Amino acid sequence: MRVNGAEILIRTLIDHDVKTIFGYPGGAVLNIYDALYKHSEEINHIIVAHEQGAAHAADGYARATGKVGVCLATSGPGATNLVTGIATAYMDSVPLVVITGNVAKPLIGKDSFQEVDIVGITMPITKHNFIVRDVNELQHTIRKAFRIANEGRKGPVLIDIPKDVTAEMAEYVKKEPQKLKESNDVDEEILDQVANLINESKQVFIYAGGGIISGDASEELLALAEKINSPVGMTLMGLGGFPYKHPLFTGMIGMHGSRCSNICATQCDLLIAIGARFSDRVINNKNFIKNAKVIHLDIDEAEINKNVRVDLGLVGNIKVILERLLPKLKENRNEQWMAKLQELKEADKCTCENKGELNPQIIVTQIKEAVKEQGIIVTDVGQHQMWTAQYYGYDAPRTFLSSGGLGTMGFGMGAAIGAQVGMPNKRVVLVTGDGSFGMNCNEMVTAVSQNLPVIIVIMNNSVLGMVRQWQKLFYEERYSSTTLNRKTDFVKLAEAYGATAFRAYTAEELQDCLGKAVDYNSPVLIDCVVDMDKKVFPMVAPGAPISEILLEKDL
Known part of the structure; x- marks a missing residue:
C-alpha cells in the first residue's frame, strides 16, 4: 500500500501498540496531525499546554506503565521546548520515542523559519537520534527507534522528520515490532567469583537502584536479600523496588537517606550495588566504604568503575543475573550483623510529629x-x-x-x-x-x-x-x-x-x-x-x- 510519510508514521506507531501521544501541533507537523485526525479512534492525542509538558507526560506514562512513552512537537521552538524533558528521561533511563518535525529538506541549514538542528542539540541526551531524509527509510527508522529505546539500558530516542518527508509517498507494509536482543548472557566465571565473595562475607549490604524497577527484578532482589540475610538500602530511583515494611529494608540511602542505610554501607564488609550508579548524591567515593569489598551488577558496562572502583563488576540483565546467582549462594543468618541492623533501625525510629500542626x-x-x-x-x-x-x-x-x-x-x-x-x-x-x-x-x-x-x-x-x-x-x-x-x-x-x-x-x-x-x-x-x-x-x-x-x- 502506498501512503504518505505521515500515514506511515502513525500506522507504525499503532503497530507498536501506541495508544497515546502527548504533543502540540505546528506548521512542520501538519501532515502528521492530519494523519492523527484520520486515526483518532486508534490512537489518542493529548494536547498539552507546552511542549515540555508533553515530554514530561510521556516520561510519566513510561515510568508508570513500563511501556515506551511517545511525544510529538513541531520544529524550532517546539523541538527545543522538549529538551529538558528528554534530558530528564535520559538521566533516569526512561524509554521515550520523541518525534519532531523539521523544515523541508531544501530549507535545512539555511536559517529557515522555525529551523533548528534538534539532532545536534539532543545528541548528548539521547540513546540515539535520527533525521529521516528518505521516506522509504521512515518505517524502518521508527521500528529501530522503539527497539533502541527499550533495549538494554532504556532511554529516549529522537526522530526528526522534515515536512516534505511526511508528504512524500512510499510503500507501507504492516510489520511486527523488532525483537529486543535477549540479554541472557552472563559471564559464568565472574558470576562464580561474585557468589564466592558473597558466601565468604559476614556483613553484606545491598545498595539497589532504579535498575531493579526497569529490569523487573524486584522479586529476585527480595529473594537475594532473604537468602543471604542482607539489609537493603534503596536509592531515590529504586523506591518501591523492595517492600518498605520488610525487616531487612533500611530505607533510602544517600544525602537524605536514613541513618541506618548510610551506617550499614560504611560498616559492611561487602557492598553489592545492583542497578545503581554510585551517584554523587549517594556514594561516589570508595573512601566512604573503605573497609568493604564492592560488587557492582549493572546492565550498562559504562557504569562499572565509572564513579567507584569495584572489586568485581558483572554486566547483564539484572533479573537474569540474580536468577543465576541465587542457586550458587549459601543460606546465611549473620546474627551479629542482624543485631547491629536492629540497633540502627531502632535508633532511626521517629514518632509522628504533633498532629495539630500541618507539617x-x-x-x-x-x-x-x-x-x-x-x-x-x-x-x-x-x-x-x-x-x-x-x-x-x-x-x-x-x-x-x-x-x-x-x-x-x-x-x-x-x-x-x-x-x-x-x-x-x-x-x-x-x-x-x-x-x-x-x-x-x-x-x-x-x-x-x-x-x-x-x-x-x-x-x-x-x-x-x-x-x-x-x-x-x-x-x-x-x-x-x-x-x-x-x-x-x-x-x-x-x-x-x-x-x-x-x-x-x-x-x-x-x-x-x-x-x-x-x-x-x-x-x-x-x-x-x-x-x-x-x-x-x-x-x-x-x-x-x-x-x-x-x-x-x-x-
Whole structure:
C-alpha cells in the first residue's frame, strides 16, 4: 500500500501498540496531525499546554506503565521546548520515542523559519537520534527507534522528520515490532567469583537502584536479600523496588537517606550495588566504604568503575543475573550483623510529629491514608520530594515517580498527567512545592481538559525550600533570591483552570480536604500552608562521608 510519510508514521506507531501521544501541533507537523485526525479512534492525542509538558507526560506514562512513552512537537521552538524533558528521561533511563518535525529538506541549514538542528542539540541526551531524509527509510527508522529505546539500558530516542518527508509517498507494509536482543548472557566465571565473595562475607549490604524497577527484578532482589540475610538500602530511583515494611529494608540511602542505610554501607564488609550508579548524591567515593569489598551488577558496562572502583563488576540483565546467582549462594543468618541492623533501625525510629500542626510528615502520612494502596505518587524536586521519599513507604515498583538524575523542577505536573493516562485505575497524587508547581502549573489546563482525577498537594512554604536550606547550613543564612514573596493564590488559580481546590492550614483540615478529593473524578488541588523553616533531615553535607549525618538536633 502506498501512503504518505505521515500515514506511515502513525500506522507504525499503532503497530507498536501506541495508544497515546502527548504533543502540540505546528506548521512542520501538519501532515502528521492530519494523519492523527484520520486515526483518532486508534490512537489518542493529548494536547498539552507546552511542549515540555508533553515530554514530561510521556516520561510519566513510561515510568508508570513500563511501556515506551511517545511525544510529538513541531520544529524550532517546539523541538527545543522538549529538551529538558528528554534530558530528564535520559538521566533516569526512561524509554521515550520523541518525534519532531523539521523544515523541508531544501530549507535545512539555511536559517529557515522555525529551523533548528534538534539532532545536534539532543545528541548528548539521547540513546540515539535520527533525521529521516528518505521516506522509504521512515518505517524502518521508527521500528529501530522503539527497539533502541527499550533495549538494554532504556532511554529516549529522537526522530526528526522534515515536512516534505511526511508528504512524500512510499510503500507501507504492516510489520511486527523488532525483537529486543535477549540479554541472557552472563559471564559464568565472574558470576562464580561474585557468589564466592558473597558466601565468604559476614556483613553484606545491598545498595539497589532504579535498575531493579526497569529490569523487573524486584522479586529476585527480595529473594537475594532473604537468602543471604542482607539489609537493603534503596536509592531515590529504586523506591518501591523492595517492600518498605520488610525487616531487612533500611530505607533510602544517600544525602537524605536514613541513618541506618548510610551506617550499614560504611560498616559492611561487602557492598553489592545492583542497578545503581554510585551517584554523587549517594556514594561516589570508595573512601566512604573503605573497609568493604564492592560488587557492582549493572546492565550498562559504562557504569562499572565509572564513579567507584569495584572489586568485581558483572554486566547483564539484572533479573537474569540474580536468577543465576541465587542457586550458587549459601543460606546465611549473620546474627551479629542482624543485631547491629536492629540497633540502627531502632535508633532511626521517629514518632509522628504533633498532629495539630500541618507539617510535611503529617501531609505525606495523610496522603497515604487517603489513597491507601491504590496510589501512584509523583513529585517535583526539592524538600517536598525528599519528605515524600522518606515518609510515604513504597511497597511496589512504579508507584513513586520522580526526577532523580537531572532534578527537574516542573517535572511533576506533566508526569502526573502521563501516569494517570497510563494507569487510569490508579489514583495519581502529585506532591509538589510552590516553587516547582509555579514552573509548569499551566499543565493544569491539560488535566482539566482530559478530566483526569489527579490530586495535587502543594507544600506551600513561600520559599525555594531546598536551596534555602543550603543557604541556612552553608551560607550563613544569606537567603539570596529564595524567599519568593509571591502573591499567587493557588486555589483561585486552580479554579480558574476549572479544577476543584481547597486550602489547608491544619492537619484536621487536610484530612477533610483529602477525604473530599478522593471522591472527585476530576483534578483537585490542595494548597497546604507549611512553615518555611522546616528542613529535610537526615542530611549529609556535600562531599562528606555518608556516615557523617546531620540531624535536626545538630543545628
